[in-house]
Amino acid sequence: MAKATSVLLISDDNGVTNAVTVALADRPRVRLQSENRSVSSLNGTAVQMAAENDIVVFATDPGNRDDMSAIKALNERRGENSIFLALADRDIPLARARALSDAGVDDVLPFPVTGDELARQMERWLVKAAGNRSGGGKDGTVIAVAQARGGIGATTVAVNLADQLLVRKSRFRREPSNSVAIVDLDLQFGAVGDFLDVDPQEGLMQLATGDVMPDQMWVEQSLAETAGGLSVLTAPADFMPLEAINAKQIETLVDALRSTHDYVVIDLPRALVDWIEPVVANADEIAVVTDTTVPSIRATRRLMDFFLADNPGLAIEVVVNHEKRPMMQAAHHKEAARVLEKKFDIWLPHDAKAARSAVDFGKPLSEVAPRSDLTKNIGAMAKAVVSRLPMGERASV
Numbered sequence: 334m335a336k337a338t339s340v341l342l343i344s345d346d347n348g349v350t351n352a353v354t355v356a357l358a359d360r361p362r363v364r365l366q367s368e369n370r371s372v373s374s375l376n377g378t379a380v381q382m383a384a385e386n387d388i389v390v391f392a393t394d395p396g397n398r399d400d401m402s403a404i405k406a407l408n409e410r411r412g413e414n415s416i417f418l419a420l421a422d423r424d425i426p427l428a429r430a431r432a433l434s435d436a437g438v439d440d441v442l443p444f445p446v447t448g449d450e451l452a453r454q455m456e457r458w459l460v461k462a463a464g465n466r467s468g469g470g471k472d473g474t475v476i477a478v479a480q481a482r483g484g485i486g487a488t489t490v491a492v493n494l495a496d497q498l499l500v501r502k503s504r505f506r507r508e509p510s511n512s513v514a515i516v517d518l519d520l521q522f523g524a525v526g527d528f529l530d531v532d533p534q535e536g537l538m539q540l541a542t543g544d545v546m547p548d549q550m551w552v553e554q555s556l557a558e559t560a561g562g563l564s565v566l567t568a569p570a571d572f573m574p575l576e577a578i579n580a581k582q583i584e585t586l587v588d589a590l591r592s593t594h595d596y597v598v599i600d601l602p603r604a605l606v607d608w609i610e611p612v613v614a615n616a617d618e619i620a621v622v623t624d625t626t627v628p629s630i631r632a633t634r635r636l637m638d639f640f641l642a643d644n645p646g647l648a649i650e651v652v653v654n655h656e657k658r659p660m661m662q663a664a665h666h667k668e669a670a671r672v673l674e675k676k677f678d679i680w681l682p683h684d685a686k687a688a689r690s691a692v693d694f695g696k697p698l699s700e701v702a703p704r705s706d707l708t709k710n711i712g713a714m715a716k717a718v719v720s721r722l723p724m725g726e727r728a729s730v
């Protein structure tokens with residue numbers, strides 16, 4: 334799933350609100366937000382919101398002077414690629430339609446219309462908005478890794494999945510053929526830096542102390558690179574409250590990461606803080622690492638329900654760690670699969686020696702234990718990700 338197209342509707346007319354809601358209802362990649370007021374009564378917050386959305390839709394009467402000057406004000410602050418759509422009476426004179434376009438409106442759509450007709454008319458703008466977004470660079474694939482319980486191996490999976498997504502030609506030709514970032518959002522207990530022998534970075538702490546927005550430039554300056562070519566954003570050295578960063582910053586961060594890398598792997602914190610939502614909404618896939626014990630399977634089910642509540646189309650992979658794929662599934666495996674309504678496709682065997690030397694050396698499993706089945710199975714997981722979600726998959730609506 335590529336990043337959703339954000340649409341802001343400005344209207345105090347229920348008829349308009351309903352029509353636009355119906356027109357966009359079946360589109361999982363569209364996020365509609367409504368501002369219940371007329372264009373002419375926009376305040377500073379709404380103008381700011383307009384600047385942050387891909388598409389801004391408003392109902393207007395181009396004969397109304399206040400409307401026209403409000404649209405001009407919106408236009409002065411508009412986002413670089415945002416699209417303005419005005420809904421206006423079907424019979425407006427040409428001169429008025431032209432005045433709207435001079436004020437910065439990209440298209441005037443006739444109103445009233447049925448939801449279907451409006452959907453058809455908006456289609457082209459949704460396609461354009463998706464194109465605009467990917468035009469800013471890459472449109473990488475985002476995979477978030479969550480855990481059913483502490484210590485289950487989520488960081489091991491995240492770090493080594495990222496490593497194996499580098500897709501090297503061979504063990505002997507180390508240069509990667511694509512770009513991969515691993516990001517530690519387990520701000521308080523994150524160990525990604527330790528796993529890869531990268532010193533803690535202060536980037537994420539910066540977000541807490543200032544009004545910093547982690548855009549592309551910030552990402553390029555803040556990420557470290559391992560000898561193997563993996564981009565890394567570690568958790569900070571000092572303790573940081575989870576609420577110190579906000580959802581908007583995390584959304585900007587994920588956006589900037591995906592526009593600068595082919596694959597982005599995110600190690601999530603155990604706590605479900607509010608800024609998890611933009612990660613989930615923008616992830617192409619979530620991997621939940623678990624074992625097949627009853628408490629872990631129940632926790633996995635709860636996590637899946639939490640993720641799916643706002644993102645019903647989200648792809649979730651269940652990764653069974655510390656267990657090799659059984660020849661025949663036992664009764665408790667079948668029961669677990671039933672509870673999760675999912676087949677277990679990914680089994681990672683227990684290999685204490687390989688896991689231990691990876692941590693001791695601060696290197697990925699592919700370097701310290703290339704022949705371990707643990708390494709090979711994470712490799713298979715990476716291959717499956719690449720075939721399901723090819724890098725740079727273009728945004729589509």
Ligand SMILES: Nc1ncnc2c1ncn2[C@@H]1O[C@H](COP(=O)(O)OP(=O)(O)OP(=O)(O)O)[C@@H](O)[C@H]1O
Pocket residue numbers: 480482483484485486487488489490519522524654655656681682683684685686688689692707
């Ligand atoms: N398949 C495995 N076989 C053996 N040891 C493993 C395996 N997977 C992970 N480990 C080891 O288990 C320990 C915990 O792993 P890891 O830190 O990846 O878990 P986590 O779920 O991220 O934990 P936390 O709750 O601390 O974030 C580490 O020492 C790791 O090397």
Ligand SMILES: [Mg+2]
Pocket residue numbers: 487488489519523524600
């Ligand atoms: Mg961890």
